[in-house]
Amino acid sequence: MANPPPTPPVFRDPWAKREAWRKHPVFSRRAMFSNLFPGFGVAVVAFTTYVIVDNMFLSAKPESHH
Numbered sequence: 001m002a003n004p005p006p007t008p009p010v011f012r013d014p015w016a017k018r019e020a021w022r023k024h025p026v027f028s029r030r031a032m033f034s035n036l037f038p039g040f041g042v043a044v045v046a047f048t049t050y051v052i053v054d055n056m057f058l059s060a061k062p063e064s065h066h
Contacts, residue, residue, distance in 0.1 A: 013019075025031060
């Protein structure tokens with residue numbers, strides 16, 4: 001039977017606690033991009049609602065051709 005390879009020595013990082021904030025979910029790429037344009041989703045919904053209401057209700061008058 002073959003012997004397993006020796007395990008490498010375990011080194012402890014003395015700065016691990018200081019660097020832990022970098023791996024927090026708040027600083028992930030997805031969180032950064034979702035907070036890039038705050039309020040963009042609300043603005044898209046409001047503008048879409050405005051365009052639909054304007055096209056359906058406010059421009060119901062017949063157009064005159066010259």
